Amino acid sequence: MILTSGLTLFGIGLLAAAILGIASKLLFVKEDPRIALIEDNLPGANCGGCGFPGCSGAAAAIVAGKAPASVCIVADGEAIAVIAAIMGQEVIEREPELAVRDCTGGQRAEDLFHYEGAMDCRAAHQLYGGSKSCPEGCLGLGTCVRVCPFGAIHMGPEGLPVIDPARCKACGNCVDACPRGVIGISGMSARLLHLNQTTDCLAPCRQRCPAQINIPRYIEQIKAGDYDGAVMTIKERNPLLVTCGRVCPRPCETVCRRQHVDTSVGINMLKRFVADRELHSGSRLPVPCATDTGRRVAVIGGGPAGLSCAYFLRRLGHSPTIFDAMPKLGGQTRYGIPEYRLPKADLDWEIQGILDLGIEAKVNTKFGRDFTIESLKDEGYEAVFIGIGAWQASGMYAEGEDLDGVMGGIEFLTAHALGQKPETGDKVIVVGGGNTAIDAARTCVRLGAEVTLMYRRTRAEMPADDEEIVGAEDEGVKFKFLAAPARVIGDENGRATHLEYYEMELGEPDESGRRRPVKKEGSEQSMEATLIIPAIGQKPDLGCLYDDSEAGTCPLETTKWQTIVADPDTFQTAIPGVFTAGDVYTGPDLVISAIGDGRKAARSIHYYISQGDIPVPETTQKGMIPYTLFKEIDHVERAKRAVLPHLCHGDDRNCTFNEVEGPLNEEQAQAEADRCLRCGLVCYDRDEALTAEERDIASDA
Amino acid sequence: MQEYFLLFIGAMFVNNIVLAQYLGNCPFIGTSKETSVAVGMGGAVVFVAVMAAAITWLVQEFVLAPFGLGFLQTLAFILVIASLVQFVEMFLKKMVPPLYKSLGIFLPLITTNCAVMGIALICQREEFGFFKTIMFSLASGLGFMLALVLLAGIRERLSVRRLPIAMRGTPIGLIMAGLMSLAFFAFQGMI
Numbered sequence: 069m070i071l072t073s074g075l076t077l078f079g080i081g082l083l084a085a086a087i088l089g090i091a092s093k094l095l096f097v098k099e100d101p102r103i104a105l106i107e108d109n110l111p112g113a114n115c116g117g118c119g120f121p122g123c124s125g126a127a128a129a130i131v132a133g134k135a136p137a138s139v140c141i142v143a144d145g146e147a148i149a150v151i152a153a154i155m156g157q158e159v160i161e162r163e164p165e166l167a168v169r170d171c172t173g174g175q176r177a178e179d180l181f182h183y184e185g186a187m188d189c190r191a192a193h194q195l196y197g198g199s200k201s202c203p204e205g206c207l208g209l210g211t212c213v214r215v216c217p218f219g220a221i222h223m224g225p226e227g228l229p230v231i232d233p234a235r236c237k238a239c240g241n242c243v244d245a246c247p248r249g250v251i252g253i254s255g256m257s258a259r260l261l262h263l264n265q266t267t268d269c270l271a272p273c274r275q276r277c278p279a280q281i282n283i284p285r286y287i288e289q290i291k292a293g294d295y296d297g298a299v300m301t302i303k304e305r306n307p308l309l310v311t312c313g314r315v316c317p318r319p320c321e322t323v324c325r326r327q328h329v330d331t332s333v334g335i336n337m338l339k340r341f342v343a344d345r346e347l348h349s350g351s352r353l354p355v356p357c358a359t360d361t362g363r364r365v366a367v368i369g370g371g372p373a374g375l376s377c378a379y380f381l382r383r384l385g386h387s388p389t390i391f392d393a394m395p396k397l398g399g400q401t402r403y404g405i406p407e408y409r410l411p412k413a414d415l416d417w418e419i420q421g422i423l424d425l426g427i428e429a430k431v432n433t434k435f436g437r438d439f440t441i442e443s444l445k446d447e448g449y450e451a452v453f454i455g456i457g458a459w460q461a462s463g464m465y466a467e468g469e470d471l472d473g474v475m476g477g478i479e480f481l482t483a484h485a486l487g488q489k490p491e492t493g494d495k496v497i498v499v500g501g502g503n504t505a506i507d508a509a510r511t512c513v514r515l516g517a518e519v520t521l522m523y524r525r526t527r528a529e530m531p532a533d534d535e536e537i538v539g540a541e542d543e544g545v546k547f548k549f550l551a552a553p554a555r556v557i558g559d560e561n562g563r564a565t566h567l568e569y570y571e572m573e574l575g576e577p578d579e580s581g582r583r584r585p586v587k588k589e590g591s592e593q594s595m596e597a598t599l600i601i602p603a604i605g606q607k608p609d610l611g612c613l614y615d616d617s618e619a620g621t622c623p624l625e626t627t628k629w630q631t632i633v634a635d636p637d638t639f640q641t642a643i644p645g646v647f648t649a650g651d652v653y654t655g656p657d658l659v660i661s662a663i664g665d666g667r668k669a670a671r672s673i674h675y676y677i678s679q680g681d682i683p684v685p686e687t688t689q690k691g692m693i694p695y696t697l698f699k700e701i702d703h704v705e706r707a708k709r710a711v712l713p714h715l716c717h718g719d720d721r722n723c724t725f726n727e728v729e730g731p732l733n734e735e736q737a738q739a740e741a742d743r744c745l746r747c748g749l750v751c752y753d754r755d756e757a758l759t760a761e762e763r764d765i766a767s768d769a
Numbered sequence: 770m771q772e773y774f775l776l777f778i779g780a781m782f783v784n785n786i787v788l789a790q791y792l793g794n795c796p797f798i799g800t801s802k803e804t805s806v807a808v809g810m811g812g813a814v815v816f817v818a819v820m821a822a823a824i825t826w827l828v829q830e831f832v833l834a835p836f837g838l839g840f841l842q843t844l845a846f847i848l849v850i851a852s853l854v855q856f857v858e859m860f861l862k863k864m865v866p867p868l869y870k871s872l873g874i875f876l877p878l879i880t881t882n883c884a885v886m887g888i889a890l891i892c893q894r895e896e897f898g899f900f901k902t903i904m905f906s907l908a909s910g911l912g913f914m915l916a917l918v919l920l921a922g923i924r925e926r927l928s929v930r931r932l933p934i935a936m937r938g939t940p941i942g943l944i945m946a947g948l949m950s951l952a953f954f955a956f957q958g959m960i
Binding site: 077080087092094097214 | 833841864
């Protein structure tokens with residue numbers, strides 16, 4: 069029986085083996101031997117982090133060319149090198165990436181629910197004690213925690229996921245699992261290339277900032293004493309923080325929610341505080357750049373737009389060269405902003421930091437004279453950025469304005485910045501109401517002249533910053549409101565001696581919303597002047613774009629305001645590979661707008677030279693998000709806004725170009741940062757905890 | 770005809786291979802985290818269970834029974850099923866690559882699936898004929914698939930709910946399987 073049993077089992081086994089043997093011969097599928105080799109070199113974790121079902125699937129995908137040698141998120145550099153060698157590929161070091169949570173809200177939001185089924189915020193709130201009402205924010209359910217194969221995420225005390233950078237492998241499982249898109253995988257390049265999306269958690273200040281700086285984040289870092297971190301957060305969007313800390317007119321502060329309690333947070337003061345801290349520290353914080361790509365880009369114009377574009381291109385690994393017609397870089401920040409507002413030494417320090425990243429600069433090199441777009445392309449530049457600013461002063465359209473003794477505002481400031489010592493005489497009339505007019509007036513005061521600023525509307529309609537107007541008043545600038553120039557009167561030598569002007573009165577509002585000034589007939593009067601400075605407006609000088617032919621054709625489309633036409637999303641002009649931004653594209657605008665657009669143009673150039681097309685997501689934020697602009701701010705105690713200290717007074721202020729305002733000290737900065745409400749989309753920090761009764765009322769609302 | 774119908778209903782619901790016979794618990798818990806995975810595994814089990822039951826019936830009928838070697842049934846069936854799965858894997862890889870790819874890792878997993886073995890053994894214990902064996906194994910495979918997909922649906926919902934840490938994963942899966950088992954006992958009165 070034993071023999072029979074043994075023989076039977078042996079027989080069945082033999083038969084099965086024979087059948088399998090024959091089948092394996094007949095059904096043999098030739099498999100690439102590299103699959104087995106690669107599988108041997110994969111860690112065998114079968115985690116699925118690569119997106120394939122197990123390591124054998126990943127190995128097959130690598131051989132099929134459907135995945136790169138570095139597809140395994142667990143494999144170390146050595147294993148990736150071996151796999152790449154099997155595939156005959158070269159290993160390129162991958163930029164480190166991490167999962168990042170873009171939501172700081174949670175329990176702070178008032179409960180404004182819109183019921184949308186069992187999985188929405190309201191249900192979550194009722195089940196679990198309330199996450200939030202934010203349409204984009206974290207639900208706090210912790211799905212991401214459960215799907216993380218590396219244990220890199222845990223729920224923090226505020227009910228929000230916290231990511232451990234030491235454990236995160238950037239596998240993306242949490243991103244796939246998050247129903248709200250709150251978590252993203254991000255590396256340095258991805259962050260630099262990211263445009264604000266309507267699905268991001270954007271506090272109003274962050275929405276309004278033309279450079280898209282993560283303002284809540286850097287204020288939080290200041291609050292935590294991480295001043296270097298705050299500098300690096302700003303530098304992710306703005307390389308000119310020392311400059312902007314002094315001259316930015318702070319559009320962000322106009323939408324700060326704090327203004328509905330008392331006054332806006334001094335956001336720019338805080339930026340200046342950390343920027344000056346680095347400036348005076350004696351060393352620079354290292355700014356990381358991606359691996360060199362060797363791709364060359366020409367940046368025409370070394371103003372804020374050009375510097376910003378070059379800085380971000382360099383950080384993305386490219387090799388930009390800046391061409392500038394002036395002797396030094398900086399554009400209007402150097403030649404249009406006086407020393408007492410922005411010391412040249414500080415500007416030099418900041419620009420040198422940008423150049424030290426590996427950016428070449430060619431100064432005294434004029435576009436259209438020393439080189440053209442064609443010559444740049446012939447030299448191997450793969451893309452061209454035009455940021456030549458707006459250097460031409462607009463005229464007064466008054467008779468006699470071409471006489472000696474009449475000098476445009478920007479021309480006057482530039483001549484002064486170049487050390488050409490323009491003659492002012494003792495009576496100067498500045499015509500205009502913008503920052504350039506004020507800068508020209510305050511400069512003339514310092515040069516010893518008696519200055520009258522003539523503006524055709526009232527003080528309330530002046531577009532200049534209020535602090536600048538007050539500063540001019542303090543320094544003795546006289547204001548002549550509701551007056552418009554009629555004609556410049558000259559002497560027999562052709563030199564202006566008087567300005568004849570009309571008195572004006574305000575009529576109906578114009579398209580800008582301001583009341584239109586109307587001249588009073590027969591009100592002409594004249595005022596004595598040794599120098600008349602019209603500072604009415606600026607426009608780009610596009611002469612450099614026209615060729616030498618008689619017709620003088622320009623390859624780029626331009627507007628009636630002498631600006632270059634480009635795609636508003638990509639900043640690409642009619643010529644592929646040629647991009648623009650800054651004042652030459654927008655007309656005269658803010659430094660911070662030029663910086664923001666410079667980065668967006670750098671993003672477009674990066675995509676253009678690396679992949680050909682320039683993606684612009686549909687959810688890109690363009691205007692303010694309406695539901696974030698509520699005005700009811702409860703449970704916040706009033707706190708006084710900081711004031712920047714004055715550095716010089718009296719004659720020292722009126723007779724020298726020493727800087728007028730200084731930075732906050734650390735104690736003041738901490739107090740100012742503490743005023744920040746740490747806003748999200750619909751949430752903000754309260755000072756007082758809600759009582760149970762108030763919470764019930766809020767959740768019923 | 771009624772006999773076959775009752776056999777089918779009985780195997781699928783009343784004597785469900787997982788929830789009433791408690792066979793195949795390991796893959797039942799292991800592959801019921803996602804519905805898509807559960808459908809793949811269920812399909813593979815149906816396919817292999819029918820093939821295995823048919824071949825083991827032939828082995829029993831024409832090899833073991835004539836020589837009085839019924840006691841070798843378990844050993845012989847293990848040998849046959851393991852070889853069969855290997856063969857099926859080779860066959861599908863060569864002849865039906867899309868199906869092979871979609872079944873993926875589940876085909877080798879079935880080698881150690883006691884539900885398949887159990888179905889083959891039950892057919893012998895109940896002394897079914899060949900067609901009844903086919904019908905029973907098909908119904909049992911479908912019963913396994915049904916239980917698997919139902920549990921996967923429940924576990925998917927549970928994965929986004931807050932649970933005590935000690936209950937997450939397999940513990941709550943087993944509790945749910947137990948509750949499903951109780952629910953399936955209600956089918957006992959059908960036949």
